[in-house]
Amino acid sequence: MKVVIVGGGIGGLAAAVAFHQRGWQVEVLERAPxxxxxxxxxxxxxxxxxxxxxxxxxxxxxxxxxxDPPAGIRRADGTWLVRNDITDLRRRFGEWVTVHRAALVDLLRTAVPARALRPGTRVSHVRPDGTVHHDGGTTAADLVVGADGVHSVTRRSLWPQAPGPRYVGYSAWRLIAPPQHVEGSAETWGRGERFGHVPMPDGRVYCYLMANAPIGSRVSLGELRQRFAHWHDPIPALLRSAREEAVAQHDTYELPKLRTYVSGNVAVLGDAAHAMTPNLGQGACQALEDAVTLAAAVDTLGVRAGLAEYDRVRRPRTQMIARRSRQVGAPAHWSSPPLTALRDAALPLLPRALFGRSVTAAYTWSA
Ligand SMILES: Cc1cc2nc3c(=O)[nH]c(=O)nc-3n(C[C@H](O)[C@H](O)[C@H](O)COP(=O)(O)OP(=O)(O)OC[C@H]3O[C@@H](n4cnc5c(N)ncnc54)[C@H](O)[C@@H]3O)c2cc1C
Structure with missing residues (x-):
């Protein structure tokens, strides 16, 4: 049996590993070189x-x-709004890891035979019968997996009427700062903007910033330094230590719900199926779950029944997590002073268990 996977990001490569391990012939078409x-x-x-x-x-x-699991949420002056019991989170749910994105891609890529990988191949159209048109010609397969991200060609080919990506109103900047000491991982909320930092095992610090902004606007590192200069430590120092070329800015999109993730012999997974706001840090985790579930269902039940099972199991779960992610992140982007004052007064009064409750469904999945 042959599967063609459109897109070699985390979701597509995880699917490639899962199908390869089950003895399928795999081909991954990736537009990047x-x-x-x-x-x-x-x-x-x-x-x-x-x-x-x-x-x-x-x-x-x-x-x-x-x-460490996330320690909680602070105000710009450093006061804690929500403080998690990280020992309890670890005991209840398991382990957390922070990786460089490229390291995870490398790990997945090297678990697939090199002959299965076709970089520099842009897909232009996918048909429900399993035919894929790309700039190297046409490929046919028993199964096609659309793992081509939020602006998915697979999704547009199969459901041309489905609404496209929706800009959620904020831009995100990501960078890795040089090694330095920071206390655990936490997020800080201001008015319509926030800053998160996560220590990496080698001492470097992964930072992400999000701020309300018109679509397409670009902000330099210098401006970010100014904007966050009066926030609590270690935020100004982290930004001072970063290099301009290490900062990547992307506008944040999510995809409206699809009524199905499958059509004929084709399935979509990861961001192509359910691109979500990054507030719960679940997008890639859900893509990994999708990949494992899809390969198991199709390999066990056959293509058509397996695809139906994949859709039955994955769609409600991923759409629920996307909804929670949107809800959890919304107050971080409130910008009116009365609303943020209310938020900052209310959050410390909420029972600590509430955070656990909002993510329990996400964390407790098992294959
Ligand atoms: C600021 C931010 C922080 C985040 N933090 C986390 C986190 O901590 N944890 C977490 O789990 N998730 C996180 N996410 C979400 C996560 O990054 C995504 O959900 C995940 O990377 C999606 O993987 P994917 O493989 O589905 O799509 P993508 O990574 O978008 O991969 C799609 C691939 O398809 C290729 N492609 C696209 N079109 C074509 C075409 N026509 N032909 C061929 N190839 C094509 C692309 O080049 C790309 O390689 C975060 C997201 C953001 C924005």
Missing amino acids: EFTEIGAGLSIQPNGLRALDALGLGDALRSGGLA
Whole structure:
């Protein structure tokens, strides 16, 4: 049996590993000249690690060092708004890892035979019968997996009427700062902007910033330094230590819900199926879950029944997590002073268990 995978990001490569391990002939069509990722960190949460365990790759990530679960949310002056019990989170849900994105892509890529990988191949159209048109010609397969991200050609080919990506109103900047000491990982909320930092096992610090902004606007590192200069330590120092070329800015999009993730012999997964806001840090974790589930369902039940099972199991879960992610992040982008004052007064009064409750469904998945 042959599967063609459109897109060689985390979701597409994870699917390639899963199908290859089940004895399928795999072909990954990736438009970029090489398989890699932007220079930023990525939190792999307990459910994502379990999906990697199902591929036999979880321990390779753990061996690089475990990360602490998120410690909570602070105000710009450093006061804690929400403080998590990280020992309890780890005990209840399992381990967290923070990796460089490119390291995870490398790990997945090297678990697939090199002959299966076709970089520099842009897909232009996918047909439900399993035919894929690309700039190298046409390829046919028993199964096609559209893992081509938020602006997915596969999705547009199959459901041309479905609404496209929606800009959520904020831009995101990601960077890795040079090695320095920071206390655990936490997020800080201001008015319509926030800053998160996550220590990496080698001492470097993955930082992400998000701020309300008109679509397409670009902001330099110098402006970010000014904007966050009066926030609590270590935020100004982290920004001072970063290099301009290490900063990547992307506008943030999510995809409206699809009524199905499958059509004929084709399935979509990862961001192509359910691009979500980054607030729960679950996008890649869900793509990993999708990949493991899809390969198991199709390999066990056959293509058509397996695709139906994949859609039945994955669509409600991923759409629920996308909804929660949107809800959890919304107050971080409130910008009116009365609303943010209300938020900052209310958040410390909420029971600590509430945070756990909002993510329990995400973290407790197992293959
Ligand atoms: C600021 C931010 C922080 C985040 N943090 C986390 C986190 O900590 N943890 C987490 O789990 N998730 C996180 N995410 C989400 C995560 O980055 C994505 O959900 C994940 O990378 C999606 O992977 P994917 O493989 O589905 O899509 P993508 O990574 O977008 O990969 C799609 C691939 O398809 C290729 N492609 C596209 N079109 C074509 C075509 N026509 N032909 C051939 N190839 C094509 C692209 O080049 C690309 O390689 C974050 C997102 C953001 C924005």
